[in-house]
Amino acid sequence: MQEVINKWERIELGGEAERLYSKPRSFAEDVWFRFSHKPTALLGLIIIALLLVFAIAGPYFTPYGYDDQNTKLANIPPVMQVYPAPDGNFLYITKALKIIEVDKDGHLLGQLKKGKDNSKEKITVFPYKDDMTVTLDYTVMPATIRDADGNRIEKGKSIWNHTYLLGTDHLGRDILSRLMYGTRISLLVAFIAAAVNMVIGIFYGGISGYLGGRTDAIMMRIVDIISTIPLTLYVILIKVCLDDGFLSIVIALSSVYWVDMARVVRGQVLSLKNQEFVMAARTIGSSTLSILTNHLIPNAMGPILVTVTMLIPSAIFMEAFMSFIGIGIAPPLASLGTMCNDATEALRTNPYQLFLPALVICLIMFAFNFVGDGLRDALDPKLKK
Amino acid sequence: MDNDQSVLLKVENLTKHFPVSGNRVVHAVDDVSFTIKKGKTLGLVGESGCGKSSCARTVIRIYEPTSGRIILDGTDITNLSQKELLPHRRKMQMIFQDPYASLNARMTVQDIIAEPLRAHHICKNKAEEREMVAEMLHQVGLNQEHASRYAHEFSGGQRQRVGIARALILHPQLVICDEPISALDVSIQAQVINMLRIFQEEQELTYLFIAHDLSMVRYVSDDVGVMYLGQLVEKCETDEIYAHPLHPYTQGLLSSVPIPDPVLARKKENAGIAGDIPSPIDPPAGCRFHTRCPYAEKRCETEVPALKEASPGHFVSCHKFG
Known part of the structure; x- marks a missing residue:
């Protein structure tokens, strides 16, 4: 028979019954738990990680620099429609009616030397290897190739460009390498701009909210005035005053976007500073600095982080936009915006040159927006389960 | 009086007005005076919005007093800067109402x-x-x-x-308890109160205990002060105020304490207070309680009653007395 245990007997304090076995979950772990259970947020994070690897490590694995140009191999697409050459290699006709020799694996061997040009009959003869010739017939576009006997060579298969995996631009620069460097610059600009904006915003908003009263009113009216003028216009004006280049674009972006951040921080500080725990810190005698750094800013960190992650895509877009209209990163430095800009000239003939950088911009924007969205949900304690 | 060694906290004519829009002020605390002796507890009671918490927060200098004096342990701390106040902060601490916030x-x-x-x-x-x-x-x-x-x-x-x-x-000398138990379950309230009492005995603590639960105040306090619309309307020893409440407001407050015995509860005549607390922005002229007082006379509307000693140690501000 089991011994009857008196459930109402007092147990000693601090004994085994009081032990806490579960590991306490810190706030950060809590946030991560909620964040990682949101597929879109996780997807965004993975895309950002991949883009970072692409931008940081990528350039070490490509043989081309962002400014290595080979005008003889300009405007070659990633996938080429080729004609079989007499000796088993392939020939590719560029939009500029040059013939590029391509080997069986898709490596570009070079441009054929031009031979006799008969512009009346719209025929150009290219000597091929030592003893052969191929004839380019451009009476009807698209141009076709005839062999030495004048027979038309049928168009062959599509072949992947193995020398330039994503093709080349109008100066014969490798688009893949330029994408890597461009992403690198775009992300760098965005991260620096976001960090600077965050610091300025936290200080400005924190001071405004904490001091309150007239100081707050004046500081916020300044913010209101700044935000009535479109930020794009500001950035353009600042850029006009500064030189072209990486630093000036960082300055331009950093000096404008803190407005939203200042508003967010000020609102947070305003609501937090009258909370009892801040009051408690004041009755204890904690210094203003300690109240700001230990109580106010950590509690406002959630909305701050969300604002930053939302700020990064807009900074990236703004950088791309400015480079696109030609006041951003100076050539030959690549940025996603300058690449789009370069591509617009030949949009009809070489659309891939525009689509690739545009795709990367889209990916970055999507990823950061997803992550920002996920962070906002994860940091909202009301959604806590 | 200032040199009285047994007095830890002396508050004289403390006034705290909060400016609101339109050049108006909220009369949160108006001309409140009291003293607390070392090792004693003063209970401050009153309905919500009567200025109890504002009074406590002004005493501990979270709010800057509009006028009046706060003397802690012989030192006038009313006009000390926050830096000068720092050593005195060690002597007074506060327990807050909401343990979550x-x-x-x-x-x-x-x-x-x-x-x-x-x-x-x-x-x-x-x-x-x-x-x-x-x-x-x-x-x-x-x-x-x-x-x-x-x-x-x-x-x-x-x-x-x-x-x-x-x-x-x-190890402060003065602890201001701003409704420390009102956010807790009833079963926990007693635990916390008893703990506070044990600390008081062990460390000779002095409490300024703010509550709206009169039965709890009776249990912990040596003296009780009753506040209405920013003013102290009655103060005396705890037993005295429960035995002989003089001010009509105190009487109303006490009659609203629930009685656990239903037979007794039915016998009790219900003299609860009618109406709502007036706005502290424009407090009524004369006696501030005259709008709700069952005994209000003509002069209550014009004359401000002073806090007078109605019987030894029992102060009340009402025209009915003295």
Whole structure:
């Protein structure tokens, strides 16, 4: 028979019954738990990680620099429609009616030397290897190739460009390498701009909210005035005053976007500073600095982080936009915006040159927006389960 | 009087007005005076919005007093700057009403309780700090393992114990309890109150105890002050006020205390207070209570009654007396 245990007997304090076995979950772990259970947020994070690897490590694995140009191999697409050459290699006709020799694996061997040009009959003869010739017939576009006997060579298969995996631009620069460097610059600009904006915003908003009263009113009216003028216009004006280049674009972006951040921080500080725990810190005698750094800013960190992650895509877009209209990163430095800009000239003939950088911009924007969205949900304690 | 060694806190004509829009002011605390002797408890009661908490927060200098004097342990702290006030802060601490809002959710219990130690640079190193916090945790009935946890992992009663530990770790002389139990379950209230009483006995603490639960005030206080619309309308010893409430407002308050015995409760004539508390922005002229007072006369509307001694040690501000 089991011994009857008196459930109402007092147990000693601090004994085994009081032990806490579960590991306490810190706030950060809590946030991560909620964040990682949101597929879109996780997807965004993975895309950002991949883009970072692409931008940081990528350039070490490509043989081309962002400014290595080979005008003889300009405007070659990633996938080429080729004609079989007499000796088993392939020939590719560029939009500029040059013939590029391509080997069986898709490596570009070079441009054929031009031979006799008969512009009346719209025929150009290219000597091929030592003893052969191929004839380019451009009476009807698209141009076709005839062999030495004048027979038309049928168009062959599509072949992947193995020398330039994503093709080349109008100066014969490798688009893949330029994408890597461009992403690198775009992300760098965005991260620096976001960090600077965050610091300025936290200080400005924190001071405004904490001091309150007239100081707050004046500081916020300044913010209101700044935000009535479109930020794009500001950035353009600042850029006009500064030189072209990486630093000036960082300055331009950093000096404008803190407005939203200042508003967010000020609102947070305003609501937090009258909370009892801040009051408690004041009755204890904690210094203003300690109240700001230990109580106010950590509690406002959630909305701050969300604002930053939302700020990064807009900074990236703004950088791309400015480079696109030609006041951003100076050539030959690549940025996603300058690449789009370069591509617009030949949009009809070489659309891939525009689509690739545009795709990367889209990916970055999507990823950061997803992550920002996920962070906002994860940091909202009301959604806590 | 100022030199009276037994008096710890002396508040003279304390007034706190908050400016609101349109050049108007909220008369949160108006001309309040009281003294608390060492080791005693003054209970401050009144309905919501009567200025009890504002009074406490002005005394502890979270709010800057509009006028009046606050004398703590012989020192006038009314006009000291926050820097000059720092050494005096050690002598007075506050326990807050809401144990959820008064603890920073981003800090561990260790950091919360050690915050006063750090603000006053008491511990030389981390180990000493940990030891002091552990000792304090033990005293409030928590154990050392709780130190690494966050406040949101605790129940309301445990959180309030953390709040008490934070207030008491500096060994203050005066502890202002701003409704420390009103946010807790009834079953926890008694635990916390008893703990506060034990601390009072052990460390000779002085309490300014703010509550709207009259039965609890009776249990903890030596003296009771009743506040209405920012003014102290009656003050005397605890037993006296429950035996002979003089001010009509106090009578109304006491009659609204629920009686656990239904037979007795039915017998009680219900003299509860009619109407709502007027706006503290434009308090009524004359006696502030005349709008709700069942005994109001003509002169109550014009003449302000002074706080007079109606019987030895029993002060009341009402025209009916004196």
